[in-house]
């Protein structure tokens with residue numbers, strides 16, 4: 023046991039030494055140690071103070087995080103059956119431990135006593151206690167015994183219902199196929215889509231093409247297929263997944279699960295003393311009230327809709343006929359080509375990874391005085407991955423990050439930042455923050471570096487923005503440092519904010535140069551690239567706002583006495599906001615995983631909320647220059663460094679000198695305010 027590398031926290035994780043069979047013993051050992059430590063802390067009245075009890079809990083959580091982080095990371099970037107099994111096997115242990123801690127009455131009361139009796143606590147320590155007490159209450163700790171039990175039952179039922187919702191969607195998609203066997207039917211589709219479909223056909227003993235209903239195929243058909251009947255067939259299949267409509271098996275119908283999910287959430291919220299689930303969701307967010315969120319969304323919808331209507335009319339003019347929902351993606355692509363004549367393929371040679379990374383680090387140096395250097399002797403999990411150390415302006419070591427950019431088998435798709443080590447500095451031994459930055463870009467080949475589309479570059483900047491938030495924290499307590507304790511609707515501020523530098527005329531030359539000739543990106547391409555940023559921003563905005571309004575109103579207005587609200591509310595929101603006509607069979611809600619399968623319930627608005635914050639924060643730089651030192655320093659001091667120690671609205675006001683205003687987002691999106 024003592025040579026279990028997962029339990030060795032003296033340095034960075036020893037990835038190559040970690041074996042799947044060591045995962046469960048390590049996790050069991052830490053949980054057992056932690057349980058014993060909690061009991062010991064609570065038994066000793068001498069230790070019932072901030073320094074012993076509260077920091078003791080911080081220490082226990084920090085250790086568990088450090089042990090678990092490399093496991094969940096490896097499971098995401100180097101998955102193999104044995105590791106996946108070990109990982110999945112530990113999830114129930116971890117959630118059981120978390121709910122046990124969250125409902126520990128004795129611990130809660132001890133925290134309450136410290137909060138009320140200790141007059142020496144500073145603002146950060148008070149905030150740490152406030153957050154902890156809030157989370158205890160939201161875990162149901164203050165309820166009488168039968169209420170606590172009921173709350174736990176509801177949480178268990180909810181996680182099962184949400185998993186079944188997701189499973190139905192997957193099963194419905196997996197069971198669906200479309201067969202085509204003449205060229206006219208598949209006209210317009212890119213070669214990569216056709217190759218995948220031809221392979222599926224061969225495997226099924228068929229000729230021609232057999233299409234699946236996975237997201238890349240769906241998007242490809244909607245964007246490129248010349249035949250409107252093919253597009254409609256895919257559209258119908260996609261928007262009826264998990265419902266009573268379309269050609270899916272009725273076993274996959276999510277209708278009853280959705281009602282039950284809403285019931286459980288409503289009951290849990292009522293138990294905790296809220297009048298609906300939306301209020302419960304806001305208890306941990308930056309937005310102050312359900313009215314504030316609703317008027318935020320309605321106001322934006324009203325201001326974006328005229329632009330969306332104009333953009334839709336433009337598409338109809340191009341097509342020369344009224345358009346159906348399944349025509350929009352196709353004609354948008356046609357219009358984009360006609361207007362910008364700017365393909366990914368033409369841009370990619372100017373964005374080779376080494377150049378993009380060097381420019382990215384240069385931008386971080388200009389803004390925050392960082393110097394970033396590779397440390398090739400640090401062990402990683404794959405030859406593609408590399409470790410970088412980060413130093414501040416005065417040369418002090420701040421922390422580091424692993425970067426793993428290329429797609430490969432066994433790696434989860436998408437891009438993300440995750441925590442390897444969270445900053446902790448209340449013991450003599452300081453933990454410096456370490457991040458994982460993971461993307462899925464095309465790998466390099468023998469003589470060509472990986473060439474990125476501009477969208478890839480924006481993705482890298484987004485994740486690097488999260489990485490800076492994690493690394494530049496000055497908070498000493500792990501539960502409030504970096505992204506921890508930052509409300510969900512504010513956590514995308516640093517990432518979306520940083521995306522702006524990937525679009526700036528003064529920054530693009532730093533991150534681009536032709537990989538063969540070293541030539542800069544031609545000026546006219548730069549101009550067209552920048553103009554393409556706001557293409558159809560009206561249509562995109564009203565779509566996001568429709569989803570956000572539907573989600574929020576559904577959870578704010580839900581009444582368990584009146585089933586069947588999902589479909590009527592969706593129609594109502596559409597009639598107020600949507601621009602593209604929707605056929606009656608559309609059951610978008612039945613496939614809305616964000617809110618029925620996962621954590622975005624009454625929180626989908628967070629995307630727009632954070633976009634407004636990010637655009638408004640960036641507008642401070644538009645006024646003084648993108649590399650204005652004092653403004654960057656203020657952003658660092660007020661936002662990046664403070665983690666969860668400050669109220670997110672206060673921190674924003676400190677940076678911007680006023681409350682957030684949507685005008686900057688509308689202006690940057692090319693929508694008149």
Ligand SMILES: [Zn+2]
Nearest residue numbers: 484488514517
């Ligand atoms: Zn993000």
